[in-house]
Amino acid sequence: MRQKKILIIDDEKTFTVVLKISLEALAKYIVYVENDSSRAVATACKFRPDLILLDIIMPYKEGPDVAIEFKNHPFLKQIPIVFLTANIRPEEIDEQNNRIAGHIFIAKPTPFEDLVQTIDRNIHQSVSL
Amino acid sequence: MDEIRKKFSRPLKVLVIEDNVIDQKILESMLTEPPAIASFLKIAGKLSEGIKLVNEFPFEIAILDLNLPDSQGIETITVFSRHALDLAIVVNTGVYEDDLGLETLKHGAQDFLIKSKYNSYVLNKVLHYCLERKQRERDLVNAYHELKEAQQHLIDSEKFKIVGRLAGGVAHEVKNPLATISYGITYLQQNLKTPDSNQLKVMENIKEAADRADKIVNDLLDFSSLDQFQKTPASIQSVIRKAISLVQYQLDEKQIQLIEIFTDDHDRVMIDKNRIGQVVINLILNAAHAVPPHGEIQISTHLSAWPDLGLPGSWGKPDLFASGEKIVVIRIEDNGVGIPENVLDKIFEPFFTSRRAAGGTGLGLSICRNIMEHHEAGIKIFNRPEGGVCAALCFRALSQAQEDEYAAKKDLNH
Ligand SMILES: Nc1ncnc2c1ncn2[C@@H]1O[C@H](COP(=O)(O)OP(=O)(O)OP(=O)(O)O)[C@@H](O)[C@H]1O
Numbered sequence: 342m343r344q345k346k347i348l349i350i351d352d353e354k355t356f357t358v359v360l361k362i363s364l365e366a367l368a369k370y371i372v373y374v375e376n377d378s379s380r381a382v383a384t385a386c387k388f389r390p391d392l393i394l395l396d397i398i399m400p401y402k403e404g405p406d407v408a409i410e411f412k413n414h415p416f417l418k419q420i421p422i423v424f425l426t427a428n429i430r431p432e433e434i435d436e437q438n439n440r441i442a443g444h445i446f447i448a449k450p451t452p453f454e455d456l457v458q459t460i461d462r463n464i465h466q467s468v469s470l
Numbered sequence: 471m472d473e474i475r476k477k478f479s480r481p482l483k484v485l486v487i488e489d490n491v492i493d494q495k496i497l498e499s500m501l502t503e504p505p506a507i508a509s510f511l512k513i514a515g516k517l518s519e520g521i522k523l524v525n526e527f528p529f530e531i532a533i534l535d536l537n538l539p540d541s542q543g544i545e546t547i548t549v550f551s552r553h554a555l556d557l558a559i560v561v562n563t564g565v566y567e568d569d570l571g572l573e574t575l576k577h578g579a580q581d582f583l584i585k586s587k588y589n590s591y592v593l594n595k596v597l598h599y600c601l602e603r604k605q606r607e608r609d610l611v612n613a614y615h616e617l618k619e620a621q622q623h624l625i626d627s628e629k630f631k632i633v634g635r636l637a638g639g640v641a642h643e644v645k646n647p648l649a650t651i652s653y654g655i656t657y658l659q660q661n662l663k664t665p666d667s668n669q670l671k672v673m674e675n676i677k678e679a680a681d682r683a684d685k686i687v688n689d690l691l692d693f694s695s696l697d698q699f700q701k702t703p704a705s706i707q708s709v710i711r712k713a714i715s716l717v718q719y720q721l722d723e724k725q726i727q728l729i730e731i732f733t734d735d736h737d738r739v740m741i742d743k744n745r746i747g748q749v750v751i752n753l754i755l756n757a758a759h760a761v762p763p764h765g766e767i768q769i770s771t772h773l774s775a776w777p778d779l780g781l782p783g784s785w786g787k788p789d790l791f792a793s794g795e796k797i798v799v800i801r802i803e804d805n806g807v808g809i810p811e812n813v814l815d816k817i818f819e820p821f822f823t824s825r826r827a828a829g830g831t832g833l834g835l836s837i838c839r840n841i842m843e844h845h846e847a848g849i850k851i852f853n854r855p856e857g858g859v860c861a862a863l864c865f866r867a868l869s870q871a872q873e874d875e876y877a878a879k880k881d882l883n884h
């Protein structure tokens with residue numbers, strides 16, 4: 342099976358370093374990190390990920406704005422996006438099946454295993470680019 | 471006028487404390503000869519006897535001589551009024567001494583009489599005036615307490631708002647580094663090849679600390695999102711059942727016995743189920759923290775009519791509901807350590823906790839109160855006479871008509 346590509350867009354550097362190492366330790370993903378949200382689209386075009394983990398509150402450009410850019414993009418629009426947010430409690434999301442208004446949310450810090458599950462559940466639906 | 475005349479001819483329950491036998495006789499005849507001033511009369515010759523009688527009979531007013539075999543002067547009134555807080559007191563002095571007379575008023579008397587300078591008409595008038603004055607004093611004291619409570623509440627909710635505003639911003643800043651720590655530890659735990667027992671212990675403790683910090687941040691986040699509510703018709707009992715299932719583990723751990731007393735009473739209310747569930751969980755956990763291992767917590771619900779909810783004391787806010795309105799009451803009771811009287815009025819303050827060392831933040835009850843206020847519902851916490859604490863919640867019951875109205879509105883929106 343081909344390794345899936347994940348792009349993390351998050352300005353918290355310590356978090357992205359640890360998350361990249363943790364995910365790659367599972368040997369099933371290749372992880373790329375972008376700490377500057379204003380470069381999100383350009384980086385995604387270059388890297389062609391199977392799934393994007395997107396922080397919500399970031400300087401320069403906020404997560405939802407980045408998501409809109411993706412949705413309006415001819416081929417980036419098919420990539421599933423999982424929002425990572427520090428602004429809600431895990432219980433609030435569980436209630437709605439990890440979804441708020443149709444988007445997939447993960448609260449920071451959700452247990453690592455749950456994050457992996459959510460990634461795997463959503464990544465399979467995507468067509469590899 | 472008639473009203474007043476009636477008031478002033480109502481016979482009273484009188485206690486006389488007087489050691490001089492002649493003065494006793496004079497007072498007795500004035501009080502009992504028709505038209506009788508007193509419908510009930512006891513006479514004591516000593517202060518100690520008088521105090522004993524106060525505890526046995528429901529007097530309204532006492533006529534008190536200051537110079538008794540077992541107590542003299544001002545001391546007599548200070549001691550007596552301490553033992554007879556609810557009684558109106560008239561001092562009966564032998565000689566007219568301006569200073570002494572005024573002094574007695576400062577120490578709890580409502581008026582004073584000079585022996586042999588009054589007749590039964592004056593005596594009657596004085597006694598009734600004293601009762602009126604005592605009533606006014608009581609009103610004043612009550613008003614003062616209510617004011618004090620309202621003021622404290624204002625201060626609390628101001629603190630609350632500030633915390634709320636700060637919380638949203640700070641929580642985000644803290645959660646990011648927390649996420650790094652928590653994922654970092656998970657990674658090390660799973661990927662370190664041959665960690666020794668100390669390394670394992672250190673990692674475990676870092677994880678535990680990060681989880682605790684996360685809980686505190688979540689509590690703070692609750693503050694910042696307290697104005698978002700989704701109210702729907704719900705059964706209180708089902709909300710309680712769900713809350714119990716979420717804390718069952720903690721109860722089992724301490725082997726606490728949970729007794730549920732649910733009546734078949736109507737229990738439909740208009741609430742945000744998650745929020746009220748959160749309130750119930752907070753109260754159960756507070757009880758669980760207070761009881762000893764194998765302790766007991768009892769949860770019961772019943773339907774009442776405002777303001778008679780079958781609970782001791784008043785609600786502080788008598789106009790929370792209209793008189794006679796149907797009220798769903800939840801009681802969460804424990805046989806734990808109880809709350810010291812001197813902190814009872816502080817427990818709702820944000821950050822007040824007696825469990826700081828054990829990880830309490832002191833936000834639990836202030837969040838509860840805020841949620842209840844958003845529901846225009848009541849919360850009250852008091853020590854039970856038999857020991858332990860009772861936390862009571864009360865909600866306006868949802869009528870069938872209101873329920874139908876809600877269903878109709880919902881249909882319309884679909
Ligand atoms: N059932 C109870 N029995 C005894 N004391 C209680 C009870 N409920 C509350 N208290 C007292 O009220 C205080 C405040 O309660 P509150 O729930 O606000 O904070 P906490 O439980 O200390 O911390 P947390 O923020 O974790 O809830 C407690 O620390 C305790 O002293």
Ligand SMILES: [Mg+2]
Binds near residue numbers: 752755756835
């Ligand atoms: Mg608590």
